[in-house]
Amino acid sequence: MNNFSVAAESVTKFFGRRLIFKNINLAYENSGIYGIAGPNGSGKSTLVKILSGLIAPSKGRVIHSVDGKNIEPEKLHNYTGFVSPYLVLYDEFSAEENILFFSKIRGINLDKGKSNFFLNELGLYERKDDMLKTYSSGMKQRMKFIFALVHSPFFVILDEPTSNLDNEGKDKVYRLIENYSGSNIVLIASNEENDLRLCKNVVELTNYK
Amino acid sequence: MLWKIALFILICFISIAGIAFPIVENPSAWYEFPLITGLGENAKIIFFHVPTAWITVLAFFMSTIYGIKYLRKKDLDDDAKAYTAAQLGMIFCILATVTGAVWSKFAWGSFWSWDPRQTSIFALMLIYGALFVLRSAIEQDEKRAVLSSVYSIIAFVTVPFFIFIMPRIMKGLHPGSADDNTAGPVVNFKMDSNMYLIFVLSLIGFTILYFWMWRVGYRLQILKDKLEKQFS
């Protein structure tokens, strides 16, 4: 069990003059699946980007800590995993090459066993040496999960995790999420019933306008 | 209000003194300037050229300072101040280049000769121009503020290279460059106390004028932004 926690304190976000949401207070610890819901355009993607450290809130702050000590923004990237419709991986490289580059750039030794495990779980093992350019959108979506999980982050954020996935893909992903959330925090942002069903609690974003 | 009137009178006096006071061989009356060989009547341009050049550098310096302030506090008012300073800097830069070119024509025969100081003022104009082009290419105000502040700082660190190092290394026509034996450094070119007084007054007058325009400019910019935010 890791002692990771993430807390949002009075988080408010404006884009120029437009208010996206205000005074969001959240806290997640250790493990479990949690959800953020809201219709399209309600700011789910923005909120998860703020929680993962990609963008800064206009007001308020987000604190990530492990074993009671705060994690600096520069070091945060190896503690978090991120899946999003906006995420793009490197088309000109194969799945294996992408995974290898990500590990090396993160400064972590690649655990080949884990990488193969994920490739198998997500049904991509046979195509691991093909360039991502040749992948279907469903395969690219599943590839994003490997990107998010292969470095064993304590905090995984999934924005629209089942977009572009067929039923088989969805099942694979749900299984993965449920296993992973046993010892890590998984946060799902979605408006799909089936996605939110997995969550222990769900925050409604429309309450924060 | 009173100081604005005083400033107006000061600038008028400087303009008249700068242009109309005669230059004679042996100044006797209080309103006569000494003759400097080689320059003659054209020496008067110093009352206008040097202050405008000074202001353009000051404006650039202020633009950079407020850029740094913005990066620290992310207060868009600082960006308005930096932007206004840059606009004024550009205007004074054009004035300095033009007055410099006029002086160049009379003193050395051609309007432009790529002497280091001329190159420097031209480079400053390019920096200002680049800054405005950059700002016009970005829509969101925060992004625009961050990127222009960063660019101002980068441009600012290249300025010492121009202003101090280039003239020392490269030969030029400007008073004060490497192989100039005739007229000595710019400011103490044998001005007697009358000329010196007018010169200093001009410098002070222009500086106050600049700060006044700057204050008006950035308050206008801030108001404009507030209005836009209300009615969008």
Place this chain on the structure above:
Amino acid sequence: MQPFYHIFKKDLSSELRTRYAVNSLVMFILITISVILFSIGTETISDYLAGGLFWVVVFFSAMSGLSRTFVSEEERGTAMTLKLIASPASVFGGKLFFNIVLVFSMNVFVLVLYSILFDAFVLKNLVLFLTAFLLGNIGIAAASTIIAAIISKAGSKGTLYPVLSFPILLPLILILIELTKLSMDGVGLDEAFVEIAVLFCYDVIMFSVSFLLFDFIWKD
């Protein structure tokens, strides 16, 4: 190995695989030199002029090639990916290193072609020129990379890049032209010490300032 090195390797592998940059830059250099040769025609040019034109070719080649490293990430949407796996310093370090390698490759190519095609380009003091070449290329890479980062975040990236880069690179180019003239005159390294020192200062200042400022550009 450090993360920045792997970011460099990723960029390098990507370029080698697609070969876009290599092909287009080689062609660009050939075309620029050809344009100059055609414009000169059968006239003879002085050695100083040839020296100056060398840096013109270098400048335009830099403008053609050095923005890709940041602009392609923004255009493809992989900037966010990089933010998720590396710190800003590593990203800038990797991209800067890539541009340094690119600048050296391009300019060695330009130097070779130029020496062959321009008779007036004779360097009496080769050591001086090569010192200037070494320090100058590093300076060009440093300044061009930070400006590339700036324009990658703005719109209409094409013409913006030379407009923003030129004022920043101008002091560097002036010193390099001066040093080229001196090396053509056969001036010794010790006499040109001031110029070399200035060049070195430019590099140090550009490096420090760009690393410090990159964080602000990269985060949104």
